[in-house]
Amino acid sequence: MPSLSEAFRAHPVYLHHKHSDFNSLQQKLPDSYAWTQPDSHAYADANSDNKTVPVIDLKDPNAANLIGHACRRWGVFQVVNHGVPLTLFTDIQRACLALFSLPLHQKLKAARSPDGVSGYGRAPISSFFPKLMWSECFTILDSPHHLFLQLWPQDHAKYSEIVKEYEAAMKELAAKLMCLVFASLGISKEDVKWAGPRGEFDGACAALHWNSYPSCPDPDRAMGLAAHTDSTLLTILQQNNVSGLQVLKEGEGWVAVPPLAGGLVVNIGDLLHILSNGLYPSVLHRVRVNRSWQRFSVAYLYGPPTNVEVSPNEKLVGPGRPCLYRSVSWKEYLGIKAKHFNKALSAVRISSAINGLFDVKEVQNDFHVG
Numbered sequence: 571m572p573s574l575s576e577a578f579r580a581h582p583v584y585l586h587h588k589h590s591d592f593n594s595l596q597q598k599l600p601d602s603y604a605w606t607q608p609d610s611h612a613y614a615d616a617n618s619d620n621k622t623v624p625v626i627d628l629k630d631p632n633a634a635n636l637i638g639h640a641c642r643r644w645g646v647f648q649v650v651n652h653g654v655p656l657t658l659f660t661d662i663q664r665a666c667l668a669l670f671s672l673p674l675h676q677k678l679k680a681a682r683s684p685d686g687v688s689g690y691g692r693a694p695i696s697s698f699f700p701k702l703m704w705s706e707c708f709t710i711l712d713s714p715h716h717l718f719l720q721l722w723p724q725d726h727a728k729y730s731e732i733v734k735e736y737e738a739a740m741k742e743l744a745a746k747l748m749c750l751v752f753a754s755l756g757i758s759k760e761d762v763k764w765a766g767p768r769g770e771f772d773g774a775c776a777a778l779h780w781n782s783y784p785s786c787p788d789p790d791r792a793m794g795l796a797a798h799t800d801s802t803l804l805t806i807l808q809q810n811n812v813s814g815l816q817v818l819k820e821g822e823g824w825v826a827v828p829p830l831a832g833g834l835v836v837n838i839g840d841l842l843h844i845l846s847n848g849l850y851p852s853v854l855h856r857v858r859v860n861r862s863w864q865r866f867s868v869a870y871l872y873g874p875p876t877n878v879e880v881s882p883n884e885k886l887v888g889p890g891r892p893c894l895y896r897s898v899s900w901k902e903y904l905g906i907k908a909k910h911f912n913k914a915l916s917a918v919r920i921s922s923a924i925n926g927l928f929d930v931k932e933v934q935n936d937f938h939v940g
């Protein structure tokens with residue numbers, strides 16, 4: 571089976587933008603970062619329950635049903651009582667702060683090459699947009715050892731250990747979430763071969779994005795991370811106490827996902843949307859920035875073994891519900907995503923009778939280039 575980094579490398583998205591030192595851009599937003607924004611999707615008024623991203627207690631005996639409800643209506647939810655030790659959150663946030671606080675020339679020692687997949691650089695989705703995003707991203711696939719050695723010649727082992735522990739905890743949590751998601755769909759572990767006999771999902775692949783969104787002199791015209799869906803089964807996100815993440819809720823507009831102490835954000839990705847035969851939306855999300863605070867987030871991007879074919883589960887296909895997608899492996903889908911970006915799901919769709927899928931074309935136009 572190709573590793574996830576081999577799968578990514580097979581479909582490089584070339585990033586030729588120069589790196590920026592955000593410390594030197596604190597006076598005025600350069601034109602290359604200015605997005606004009608007739609915000610066609612209104613902001614939802616946050617004072618109502620149906621406009622608040624659900625928070626689910628994983629110890630609740632009813633968790634699978636609650637997750638099913640949240641996935642159907644939102645494609646995103648937050649979890650508490652998830653069993654991940656909170657010291658890991660502190661450790662990974664400290665590591666983010668340490669990395670992004672390094673001088674630019676030091677960070678560039680671990681730069682992602684234009685056709686590469688691991689290391690420091692701009693958000694990997696940058697190549698799809700003509701304007702620059704107000705963020706930095708450090709991508710980890712495989713072991714970060716050689717990158718950390720460049721960044722922290724003395725302390726690299728300490729940071730590698732944090733990543734190892736964080737990834738192990740996320741892998742375990744992701745398997746637990748997958749079992750709950752399957753239960754919510756009426757699918758059993760036996761229906762999905764790679765789940766393994768105890769639902770341990772051992773062959774899963776994953777990547778980490780460490781994201782930094784520096785404070786910004788003109789936040790209304792800047793974009794931290796443009797609207798996108800993840801190509802994953804699901805993504806587990808840990809954010810510091812600075813808000814900025816927003817999700818698009820059908821019929822409501824952009825809704826903030828506020829930081830929740832000790833909580834984790836879980837969003838459905840394109841592959842789970844396919845597996846659920848369109849029942850669970852792959853949620854569009856973006857990140858806005860602010861004038862005063864730096865935001866950090868760590869996204870665990872989780873998917874199947876790269877060569878396993880993902881297709882709508884047969885229990886979710888029937889007379890009233892045609893099969894909406896052809897089967898696709900994560901490796902192949904990464905290639906489709908690299909080519910079609912937010913239209914990748916349409917590229918594997920075999921039926922147009924779909925409910926609950928946002929019109930991504932409309933969203934891409936949300937921020938016109940000024």
Ligand SMILES: O=C(O)CCC(=O)C(=O)O
Pocket residue numbers: 779781795800807809815855857866867869
């Ligand atoms: O920073 C965030 O909240 C979102 C990050 C994200 O969407 C990603 O890394 O794919």
Ligand SMILES: [Fe+2]
Pocket residue numbers: 798799800805855869
């Ligand atoms: Fe994302």
